[in-house]
Amino acid sequence: MLEKAFVGGRKYWIWLACLLGIIGIGFIMWLYQFRVGLGITGMGRDVSWGFYIGQFTFLVGVAAAGVMVVLPYYLIHYKPFARITILAEFMAIGAVTMCLLFILVDLGNPVRMINVLLHPTPRSILFWDMIVLNGYLFLNIFIGWNVLTAERKGSPPPGWIKPFIYISIPWAISIHTVTAYLYAGLPGRHFWLTAIMAPRFLASAFCSGPALLLLLALIVKRFTKFDPGKEQIRTLGSIITYALILNVFFFLCEIFTVFYSQIPGHMHHFNYLFMGHEGHGKLVPLMWTAFALMTAAIILLVPPVTRRNEGILTVACVLLFIGAWIDKGFGLVVGGFVPNPMERITEYWPTVPETLITLGVWATGFLIITLLYKVATSVKLEIGG
Amino acid sequence: MGVNRRKFLKIAGISTLGVAAKPAADAFGISPSEWLDKKLGGFTIPETLFHFFHKPAGLAPGEALTAKRWAMVVNVKHLDDEIAQACIDACHRAHNVPHIDNPRHEIKWIWHDEYEHVFPGQQDEHLTEDLKKLPFLVMCNHCFNPPCCRVCPTKATFKRKKDGIVLMDMHRCIGCRFCMAACPFGARSFNWIVPWPRAGEGRFEGDEPPTPEFPTRMKGVVEKCNFCAERLAKGQIPACVEAAQEACKKKGREPALVFGDLEDPDSEVRQLLRSNYAIRRKPELGSGPNIYYIV
Numbered sequence: 259m260l261e262k263a264f265v266g267g268r269k270y271w272i273w274l275a276c277l278l279g280i281i282g283i284g285f286i287m288w289l290y291q292f293r294v295g296l297g298i299t300g301m302g303r304d305v306s307w308g309f310y311i312g313q314f315t316f317l318v319g320v321a322a323a324g325v326m327v328v329l330p331y332y333l334i335h336y337k338p339f340a341r342i343t344i345l346a347e348f349m350a351i352g353a354v355t356m357c358l359l360f361i362l363v364d365l366g367n368p369v370r371m372i373n374v375l376l377h378p379t380p381r382s383i384l385f386w387d388m389i390v391l392n393g394y395l396f397l398n399i400f401i402g403w404n405v406l407t408a409e410r411k412g413s414p415p416p417g418w419i420k421p422f423i424y425i426s427i428p429w430a431i432s433i434h435t436v437t438a439y440l441y442a443g444l445p446g447r448h449f450w451l452t453a454i455m456a457p458r459f460l461a462s463a464f465c466s467g468p469a470l471l472l473l474l475a476l477i478v479k480r481f482t483k484f485d486p487g488k489e490q491i492r493t494l495g496s497i498i499t500y501a502l503i504l505n506v507f508f509f510l511c512e513i514f515t516v517f518y519s520q521i522p523g524h525m526h527h528f529n530y531l532f533m534g535h536e537g538h539g540k541l542v543p544l545m546w547t548a549f550a551l552m553t554a555a556i557i558l559l560v561p562p563v564t565r566r567n568e569g570i571l572t573v574a575c576v577l578l579f580i581g582a583w584i585d586k587g588f589g590l591v592v593g594g595f596v597p598n599p600m601e602r603i604t605e606y607w608p609t610v611p612e613t614l615i616t617l618g619v620w621a622t623g624f625l626i627i628t629l630l631y632k633v634a635t636s637v638k639l640e641i642g643g
Numbered sequence: 644m645g646v647n648r649r650k651f652l653k654i655a656g657i658s659t660l661g662v663a664a665k666p667a668a669d670a671f672g673i674s675p676s677e678w679l680d681k682k683l684g685g686f687t688i689p690e691t692l693f694h695f696f697h698k699p700a701g702l703a704p705g706e707a708l709t710a711k712r713w714a715m716v717v718n719v720k721h722l723d724d725e726i727a728q729a730c731i732d733a734c735h736r737a738h739n740v741p742h743i744d745n746p747r748h749e750i751k752w753i754w755h756d757e758y759e760h761v762f763p764g765q766q767d768e769h770l771t772e773d774l775k776k777l778p779f780l781v782m783c784n785h786c787f788n789p790p791c792c793r794v795c796p797t798k799a800t801f802k803r804k805k806d807g808i809v810l811m812d813m814h815r816c817i818g819c820r821f822c823m824a825a826c827p828f829g830a831r832s833f834n835w836i837v838p839w840p841r842a843g844e845g846r847f848e849g850d851e852p853p854t855p856e857f858p859t860r861m862k863g864v865v866e867k868c869n870f871c872a873e874r875l876a877k878g879q880i881p882a883c884v885e886a887a888q889e890a891c892k893k894k895g896r897e898p899a900l901v902f903g904d905l906e907d908p909d910s911e912v913r914q915l916l917r918s919n920y921a922i923r924r925k926p927e928l929g930s931g932p933n934i935y936y937i938v
Contacts, residue, residue, distance in 0.1 A: 295862035296818075297835035297844075302747025306823040306833060366818020366833065366863025373797040373817050384796035384821055445790050445928040446827025523764055599829040600756060600781075601763040604747065 259407060262636035263629040269481070270632070277625045284618010287611045288363055296366055299612040304604035305595040307364070309588070309616055314360035316466070316587035317623070318437045319459060321353035321394065323467015325430035326497050332423050338489045341638075342475060344409075345486065347402035348630035349471055350430075354395040356623035363615055383439045390433045397426040402630075410637045434459050441594065449527035449594040452515075458508040459586075464501035466582035468494050469575040474627070476572060484635040495571050499559040502578060506552060526601070531593045538596070540605045545589050551581030708875045710904030712807040713785065714933040715870075715884070716915045719777050721899035726890040727755045727778040730900065733886035734782075737871070739852035739859045741838045741845025748844065750832040752868040753782040753883055761924060761936075774938060780883070780900070783830040783868035784924060785809045787931030791822035791831065800865070807933065808870045818863040827928050830867050837862045905933060 266274075291298050301308040327346035331339035362368055379385050401422050408415040438456035445451070472494045475486040516524045529535045531545045555578035564570045597603045608616070734740070734753045743749050755778035759766045785802075789809050792800050799815040800822050802808070823831045838845040838860050852859050857873060860866055871881035879885070880902050887900035903910035912935070915921075921935040 295834065295836040297745075297748050297862075302745075302835065303749055303751075303832055304747075304829070306820045361819075364819070366820070366865075367816065370797075370815070370817045373799070373815055377797045377799075377815070379796050379798050382794050382796040382821070384794065384819060388796070440821075441824075444794070444825045445930060446925065447824065594824075599763075599827050600760040602756075602760060 259403075259410065259633055259637065263632045265636070266632060274625065274628065277621045277628065280621035281618050281625065284615050284621065287614040287618065290611060291363070291615065292368070296364075298609060300606050300608045302604060302606075304598040304602070305592060305606040307591050307595065308606055309608040309612055310360045310364035312587040312591040313616055313619070314357050314364070315437055315459075315591060316583055317353045317356045317360065318391070318434050319463025319582075319586065320467045320470055321350045321357060322430045322434040322460070322463045323471065324350035324398065325427055326464050326468050326501075327471065327494075328423070328430070329427050330493075333427065336493070338487060338493065342471070342486050342490050342494075344402055344406055344634045344638075345475060345478070345631065346471055347398045347405075348634055349467075349474060349627055350398045351395065351402065351630060352623040352627035353467075354391055354398070354433075355626055356619050357391055358395070359619045359622060360616075363619065383436060383443065387433075387436050387440060390429065390436050394426070394429055394433050397422060397429060401426060406634060406637055410641060412641065431460065434463050441590075446599050447594050448521075448523045452512060454508055454511055458505065458512070461501050461505035461508050462582050462586055465498050465505055466579050466586075468498050468501070469579045469582075472498065472575050473572065473579070474631070476568075478631060478635055482635045482639070484638050491568065491571070492566060495559070495565050498575065498578065499556075499565060502552070502556060502559060505582075506556065523601075526597050527593050530596050530603070531589055535597065536603060538603045538605055540607060541589060541592065544584055548581045548584035548589065551577045552585070555581060706878045708878055708880070710806050710910075711906035712787075712904060712933065713870055713875075714903065714905035714912050714935065715881075716901040716903075716912050716921065716935045716937060717780055718897065718899050718901065718915070718919075718937045719779055720773075720937070721891055721896045722755075722778055722780065722887075723894075724755075724778050726887060726894070726896075726899055727780055729886045729890040730780060730883040731755070733882040734868070734871075736848070736853045737857065737874070737882040738869075739847065739854055739857055741840070741847055743836075743838070743845050745844065748835040750834065750838065750845075750866065752832075752866070753780060755780050758938075762922070764925075765922075779936065781828065781830070781924075782883075782934065783809060783870070784828055784930070784932030784934045785868075785870055787933065788929060790825040790827065790928075790930055794821040794825040796821065803872075806875075808872055809867075810869055810872060811864075811866055813858070813860055813864045813866060816864040818865065820865060822865055827925050827930060828932075831865050832867060833865050834860050834862045 299308060299310075324346040327339050327343055330336035331343050362371070365371060374385065374388055401419060404419050405415045435456045438459040441447070441450035442452060442455035472491060475491060475494070479485050513528070516528055526535055530538065531541055532549075533539070534542050555574045558570055558574035558577070559565050565574075592606050596605065731753050735742075738752060740750050740752055758770065758774055758777065758779055761779040761781055785808055787807065789800075789802055792798075792802050792809060795801070796819060797815050797817055799812045799817070801810060801812070803810055818833070820833055823833060836844050840846055840850060847853055871879070871883075874881060881900075884898075884900045884902045888898045891898050901911050901915055903912035905912060907913065915937065916935060919937045921937045923932045923935055926932065
């Protein structure tokens with residue numbers, strides 16, 4: 259089936275070449291980082307995780323969001339999603355790969371990575387994160403490929419794949435829950451020390467992930483003869499709307515607890531992000547942009563009239579995706595480190611090499627998604643979908 | 644292991660050598676032990692075997708300082724900037740901690756800060772004037788229940804069972820920096836750049852690391868105060884404590900840093916804690932810091 263990824267028009271090859279170019283630049287920059295050290299990034303003693311871990315966190319959500327299509331189809335038997343389940347699974351593969359790569363580029367000693375297996379440490383959440391992420395990657399490759407192969411042969415998927423599909427549903431929830439636990443159990447970091455972290459993560463994942471899927475589906479529709487379907491897009495739109503509202507609600511719950519209790523250590527981080535703290539406010543414009551984008555997305559998505567308009571829905575998804583990306587891929591990680599445990603402030607901003615490496619990883623993810631989507635759509639067209 | 648070595652040699656020597664070597668030695672008319680000494684250049688067979696299979700730590704038993712739970716008392720009123728700096732210099736020299744100009748890449752095992760930053764959440768507008776100015780020395784708290792060890796995915800950082808010191812295996816660390824996020828005290832530093840003068844941006848006082856017997860680090864690993872585990876093993880007190888004693892003595896003060904066994908009721912730290920009100924950093928987090936501050 260893979261051969262279908264290597265048959266395409268001029269635009270397809272140009273797109274692949276662009277991605278490969280970005281990957282190449284990112285890889286060279288990573289070699290530079292490997293040689294010199296993580297000091298080439300904007301991170302430091304106080305903000306010791308930055309852009310990389312932020313992208314990782316955000317993308318775990320995107321990967322988990324595949325379940326928003328898999329669950330209605332396999333568990334509730336919502337038939338229309340049969341057409342796009344494979345797109346959701348293949349998107350998840352690309353997203354999990356990016357997650358693993360972001361962990362890799364963030365390590366100070368990537369050559370010793372195998373130590374996590376040589377000295378397994380179940381009390382560390384990172385150990386569990388490694389298990390759930392790799393497991394999820396395996397499940398999606400395994401299920402997606404087998405189901406698509408069966409479809410191509412015109413037969414129903416083999417019976418033995420069913421247990422894997424059912425396992426993949428809670429597994430998707432687990433990857434984002436475990437990722438939230440990386441943060442939510444650290445005693446000295448007030449910004450992250452909140453029980454609502456995992457629910458909030460899931461809510462933001464279930465709006466931003468399907469939003470990306472919807473955009474990808476529309477791109478597929480535009481550039482191939484495969485139509486993911488009107489109803490499918492519409493249902494995705496509803497899922498996105500529910501999740502987005504939940505996400506904002508959870509965020510407001512957080513705001514209430516922090517600002518009604520008025521415990522200084524808890525307020526500092528929110529103040530830093532949204533108002534600026536002791537004269538430092540590099541992230542303030544960014545955070546308000548995220549807030550504005552999310553609000554605009556809600557306004558566009560809640561009324562059925564606008565939501566059912568494909569053009570407006572697309573715009574809303576773009577706004578939401580960028581908003582959620584700033585919130586989780588940037589504010590969440592950096593905000594937890596400022597101010598530091600001694601209540602001193604060091605600000606963070608990614609450097610150029612760091613940004614290029616980040617782009618390189620994103621391009622790798624999109625390359626994988628492109629190739630897999632090419633296969634999926636070709637198979638679907640071949641069988642006359 | 645060191646404690647048992649002599650005993651081991653004795654028993655092993657008597658049982659194996661006594662039987663095997665006696666007839667041979669008798670033939671030459673010398674005692675078995677003399678014969679062996681000649682043959683093995685002063686080493687007995689078990690001793691030779693022992694050294695073959697076991698790389699000694701270079702220590703005779705009884706030489707090392709031991710405790711059930713090491714702790715430190717910082718008597719802040721006896722500190723001033725000069726004494727604090729002497730402690731910092733002694734530590735950073737003993738552990739080849741380089742000087743790095745870029746504050747983001749800085750490596751600190753011990754440093755000082757103001758009261759309000761060392762005890763955030765316990766700030767007080769009407770704090771006595773002298774307390775506001777005092778240099779509070781801070782370092783790894785060697786927590787009883789260390790969050791950093793809980794999160795490490797490779798056990799590269801761990802609490803040593805026998806004396807409670809939180810140590811770092813810098814040869815195992817993968818550089819994920821989870822421990823830095825977990826430490827509530829900001830006690831951990833990461834080697835963002837090669838910490839060597841020629842290859843990176845680090846600087847030592849001379850061109851070479853001042854303490855050749857202590858390993859220098861590579862880029863990409865986390866490091867922190869180790870309560871001078873390498874000095875304790877040689878029977879020396881931590882470098883900062885020693886420096887504080889000397890500097891305080893010169894100024895005619897009581898020692899500002901006191902080190903000892905928290906589980907020994909007669910230790911100096913316990914005596915100090917019995918008669919003085921001492922506080923710890925962020926005790927409410929339950930990590931159980933083992934550094935006490937008499938204010």
